[in-house]
């Protein structure tokens with residue numbers, strides 16, 4: 001069970017409903033289940049209230065992230081009701097970062113005002129690509145027109161707009177990717193997340209790849225495009241601060257920073273994850289079970305794991321190396337016996353000498369060369385457990 005004595009300043013709220021299921025999607029996302037939205041909302045609100053009732057004092061909230069699924073399909077009256085509950089049971093700081101994920105083609109113009117009224121001040125827009133044909137072939141039903149309309153309308157209400165893009169989608173040429181990046185830097189956005197396409201097992205895309213029905217770009221091509229993208233964005237004042245995340249100055253995602261700093265956060269909803277500083281927990285992932293348990297006021301957690309010193313070390317290493325500000329020796333060596341600390345320092349220094357890391361004041365940052373073999377570097381350093 002989540003340790004309610006731990007002060008939690010960040011909340012994640014999961015809205016699992018989607019108008020369609022994209023062929024690459026590994027998330028807890030449900031298409032054709034809209035008839036359960038209202039019931040789900042009721043159980044979600046009860047889950048929030050129950051958690052708050054267990055807390056010894058009212059938690060002060062600095063970030064809220066409504067993710068999915070497609071949260072832009074959360075009916076406005078229900079969304080406002082959920083925010084009423086949040087404000088009743090938590091103290092939401094006036095400058096809190098409150099993000100909602102939005103998918104183009106799922107929004108009506110009246111929603112922007114309601115979101116603003118609810119206190120939302122940041123949109124994370126799932127653009128993914130500007131190639132409508134490719135998106136349609138992956139069962140994602142949105143068009144460039146949807147994206148441009150959304151940006152234009154949203155801009156009147158929100159100045160903090162983030163977009164998600166996927167690098168490595170099948171049938172998107174190198175030139176086309178560069179054109180996409182050249183286009184998006186002209187948009188009124190503050191933040192870009194760029195994810196390498198990952199083929200998740202048992203997704204329709206996984207089976208297409210297995211049958212060789214689609215061709216994916218070569219790894220080398222993706223690496224070259226990634227480096228080109230980093231340089232191009234930097235040239236336009238959109239700077240990488242994490243392997244997949246780029247922002248204009250001061251617009252780094254505060255909510256994601258909580259994850260990367262390994263601070264506590266509480267998740268609510270279907271399959272939502274939480275971290276209380278010691279344990280990682282996950283809620284029930286099956287909708288019917290979630291609703292049943294919620295109605296009976298039962299514990300919704302189906303997975304919890306108290307992290308070992310080794311796991312904590314590995315998390316610090318992996319999360320730290322992904323960030324442009326790097327990871328300090330001090331943070332990595334915390335709790336290590338002396339002999340291992342020496343070995344860690346030695347290995348880090350060797351990686352510096354070989355050009356995979358740079359070091360300043362004993363803080364280590366991956367070089368462009370190191371970024372491309374990040375997994376191998378993590379593996380090399382992961383043998384040095386706490």
Ligand code: SF4
Pocket residue numbers: 017018020021022024025026027029068069070103126140
């Ligand atoms: S919209 Fe997002 S969450 Fe929904 S199916 Fe597509 S990728 Fe998954």
